[in-house]
Structures are given as structure tokens and as C-alpha cells.
Amino acid sequence: MYPPRFEYYAPTTLDEALSILGRYGDEAKVLAGGQSLIPLLKLRITSPGALVDINRIEGLDRISEGDGFLSIGALARHKACERSELLQGRYRTLGAAAPQISDPIVRNLGTVGGSLVHADPQGDWGSALLAMNAEVLARGPDGERTIPLADFFQGPFMTALKPGELVVSISVPDPGARSSGAYLKLERKVGDFATAAVAVHVALDNGNIGKAGIALTGVGGTNIKATAAEDSLAGAEPTDDAIAEAARLAAEAAEPIADVRGSADYKRNVVRVFTERGLRTAVEAARAA
Numbered sequence: 001m002y003p004p005r006f007e008y009y010a011p012t013t014l015d016e017a018l019s020i021l022g023r024y025g026d027e028a029k030v031l032a033g034g035q036s037l038i039p040l041l042k043l044r045i046t047s048p049g050a051l052v053d054i055n056r057i058e059g060l061d062r063i064s065e066g067d068g069f070l071s072i073g074a075l076a077r078h079k080a081c082e083r084s085e086l087l088q089g090r091y092r093t094l095g096a097a098a099p100q101i102s103d104p105i106v107r108n109l110g111t112v113g114g115s116l117v118h119a120d121p122q123g124d125w126g127s128a129l130l131a132m133n134a135e136v137l138a139r140g141p142d143g144e145r146t147i148p149l150a151d152f153f154q155g156p157f158m159t160a161l162k163p164g165e166l167v168v169s170i171s172v173p174d175p176g177a178r179s180s181g182a183y184l185k186l187e188r189k190v191g192d193f194a195t196a197a198v199a200v201h202v203a204l205d206n207g208n209i210g211k212a213g214i215a216l217t218g219v220g221g222t223n224i225k226a227t228a229a230e231d232s233l234a235g236a237e238p239t240d241d242a243i244a245e246a247a248r249l250a251a252e253a254a255e256p257i258a259d260v261r262g263s264a265d266y267k268r269n270v271v272r273v274f275t276e277r278g279l280r281t282a283v284e285a286a287r288a289a
């Protein structure tokens, strides 16, 4: 099916994009990689009056580090993240998630900002960035605001973004040198969305876990931050028992439903096993850092 008619704009500056978005309000949609939006247009699930293509805005795809943050431009492609050295080491949770998103064609076009705004509970960036306590930097008619990712996802395909607002970048706080992470994803075949996936991050403090981040993909109405599991590890020695207990709490936080990918019990058990494995991998990598 062809999409219904819409006006097409290709601004070259953020101000220009915001002014067009302001004119159309919730009648306009931002076009980034188009990997989620174009299918929705073709199926006529959404029929915006205008598309604001942000691909010509310079610098919106920049990935950089400084002032205690890793900054990922909203337009950074999954593929660029997969290749970036900056998303390794202490930001390894992100570097591990990137190559597990779909296939190379989708990764060449799809963007981090588009993935977060699409807010698919099976989106991989949501969990990887939640585990790392990321914040979304949004700009709109009333200026700029920062939204912790934990508050950004409000339901399946729903976010805290207001009409007229654009995601400009995503900030990830520097977790410190002695830290690392992992992203474990179970998919039915290469390129599929997750049956279940787990993002973990640990920052060591004198051999103990100073801070842990754990988030779940595909087992609820949004990506889920497993806060009880995270809290159970804060200040703890990374023993087998502590890791097993955190994995149990992560599985408890999951809210899976049965579907073609598996039963609810199966998915919950995948979360438990992946959390345990991910934490072990992350602790080992952080020790070696």
C-alpha cells in the first residue's frame, strides 16, 4: 500500500526543523532512518500531514565523549555505534547491543534516536541505555530539557516526548574506568526481534560492585529497568550467591506474555539465566579493565 499524501520537509538546521514541527504540532512526524516509520505509513497505521526529514542536519549523528558523559547524537546509525571504539570498554553494554539489532540493512539506516522514540518494548537500545542510566536531551518550542530514560518510556510505543519536540542526543554518564557490561539477546533467527534480552552493566569499587545496571527487552510493555536487582548488587561482593539473587530479582521484574516466541515462564527463565551470565561476563571484563 502507498502512504497517504503528506508534505515533505528536509531542513538543514535544528531551528528550521523545530519551526516546521511547531507549525504542524502533532500533525507532523520526524523522519530519521525510516525503518519503523515508513512501514507504519505504508500500512496507514499513521497518517501525518507532514514529514520532517532530519537527515540533512549536520552534526546530529555525532558520537563523542567529554565532561563525564558519552554523547550519542539522535541520528547516530546503529552501524556507526557498532563500529565506534567509544562504545567499547566501560560503555561495552552499548557496543555489545548494536550488532545484535536486526540485519546490516536496518543497521545502516536505523538510528538510536528513532529507536528510542519508536519505544518498541522489543527495542534493544532502550534496555542497553537504561542499564547505563542514560538521559535523553530533547529540544522543543520551550527550549531544551533532559529526560532520564527511565521516565522517557511511558508504555508500548509511547514516550514522554511532547508534540513539536525533537530528540537531539542521548547522554550516558561515564561509569568510571573499572566497569564493563554485556548484552545478551535470544532471537529465533538472526535479525529477529528479541524473544528476551538482558542488558547489564557493572562498575567495580575496590573489588566490590559499586553500581549495577540491569534492563530487560521484550518481556513487558516497555523496556524494564530491574531496579530491585540493581539495588541488591550495590556495594556487594560479586559472589555466586549475590549474582544468583540479582538474576532471580531480574526475572521477578519481567512481565512477559506468551506469544509465538515462547511461553511466559520460558522468557522469565531466559531473563534469569542471561542476567547471571551477563553479570559474570561484566564483572570479569571490569576486573581486567
Ligand SMILES: Cc1cc2nc3c(=O)[nH]c(=O)nc-3n(C[C@H](O)[C@H](O)[C@H](O)COP(=O)(O)OP(=O)(O)OC[C@H]3O[C@@H](n4cnc5c(N)ncnc54)[C@H](O)[C@@H]3O)c2cc1C
Pocket: 029, 030, 031, 032, 033, 034, 035, 036, 037, 038, 054, 074, 075, 100, 101, 102, 103, 106, 109, 110, 111, 112, 113, 114, 115, 117, 118, 120, 122, 123, 124, 125, 165, 166, 167, 168, 191, 192, 193, 194
Ligand atoms: C526488519 C526490521 C527488523 C528490526 N529489528 C530490530 C531489532 O532486532 N532490534 C531493534 O531494536 N530494532 C529493530 N528494528 C527497528 C530499527 O531499529 C529501527 O531503526 C528503529 O526502531 C527506528 O529508528 P529509525 O531511525 O529508523 O526511526 P524512524 O523509523 O525514522 O522513526 C521512528 C519514530 O521515531 C520518531 N523519531 C525518529 N527520530 C526522532 C528524533 N530525533 N526526535 C523525535 N522523534 C524522532 C519518528 O517520528 C517515528 O515516530 C527493526 C526494523 C526492521 C525494519
